[in-house]
Amino acid sequence: TAAMNSSCFYNETVVFFYNNSHKELTTYWRTKDVLVVALGLTVSVIVLLTNLLVITAIVINRRFHYPIYYLLGNLAAADLFAGIAYMFLMFHTGPRTAKLSLKTWFIRQSLLDTSLTASVVNLLAIAVERHQTVFTMQLHSKMSNQRVMILILCIWVTALLLGLIPSYGWHCLCALENCSSMAPLYSRSYLTFWAISNLVIFLIMVVVYMHIFIYVKRKMTRMSKHTSFHPRYKETMISLVKTVTIILSAFVICWTPGQVVLLLDGLGCKSCNVLAVEKYVLLLAEINSLINAIVYSYRDNEMRSTFRRILC
Secondary structure, eight states, rough: HHHHHHTTOTSOOOOHHHHHHHOOSSSOOOOHHHHHHHHHHHEEEEEHHHHHHHHHHHHOOOGGOSSHHHHHHHHHHHHHHHHHHHHHHHHGGGGGGGGOOOHHHHHHHHHHHHHHHHHHHHHHHHHHHHHHHHHHHTTSOOHHHHHHHHHHHHHHHHHHHHHTGGGGGBTTTOOOGGGGSSSTBBBHHHHHHHHHHHHHHHHHHHHHHHHHHHHHHHHHHHHOOOTTSOHHHHHHHHHHHHHHHHHHHHHHHHHHHHHHHHHHHHHHHSOHHHHHHHHHHHHHHHHHHHHHHHHHHHTOHHHHHHHHHHOO
8 A cells, every 4th residue: 555655646736646647726816717607606696596495395285295296405504505516616726726626526526426327317316207107097196205215316327436436546646647628637538437337327318208208298189089088187198298308408518518518528539629628517417406496396386375475
C-alpha cells in the first residue's frame, strides 16, 4: 500500500486535477459565472418550494395514502434533494471551485449524482407501477404499504451506492491519465458506467410507457365501438395517455443531452467540446425535477385543490 499511495495524489489540490484535465478554473467572477449561479439558484428555490408543496399535500390528504402517491411523494423528495444538491453546487462553483478541498469537491459531486439517480430510479418505479395498474384495470396498485416502503428504501440505497462509489475508490487520484474532462477527479470509466446505467433505465422506461400507450390506444378504439362504456372511464384513459406523453417527452428533452455528453466524456472523445455545454445540460436535468412536480400534480384535480388549501 505504501508503494501504491506514493503514486496517488491525495495531497494535491483541486487546481492540480483541473489543470491535468485542461478544465478552466477562474479566479474572479465573470458575467457568465454570475448568470449561471443566479439562474441555478432561482431554479433550485422553485424546485424546493414546488416539491415541498407536493410532499405536504400527500402527507395531509388521506386520499393520497396509496402506493402511487407514496412513490410520487418519494419522487418529490428525490427532486427536493436534487434542488438542495444543485444549490450546494451553486454556492461552491465559479471562482470558489479552486478553493475547495478534495473532500468538499467529492461531496458536491456525490450529492448531485445521488439525487439525480434517485429521481431517475423513482421515475422507473412509477412507470412499472402505472403499467401494473393499467393492465389490471385498477386505479390503484394492490401493493401493501410495507412493500412500497421497501421499494422506496431500495431506490435510495441504489442512489447512494451510485453516488458514493467515486468517493470510495472509483476516482482517478491514482491514475491521472483516466481523469474525466467534466469532472476532473472522476475516472472516465465511472462516467461511462453512470451514463450507460441511466440510458438503460431510460430505455426500459420508454418501452414500459410505449406499452401502456399502445394498450390504452387499443382499449380506446375498442371502447368507442361499445357505447355502454362509462364516459368517465374514457376520460380517465385519455388523461392517462396525455400524462404519459408529457412525462416521457419531458424526460427525453431534459435527460438525453446530459447523458450523451457524459458518455462522450467517459469514452474520451477529444473532438467533442463537452465543457462548453456541461453547465447547460446539468441545468436542463435539474429543470426535470421541477417539471416532475408540475406534471404529476397539476394533472390531478385533488392535488390541485389540496395545494389551494395549503397556500390559502
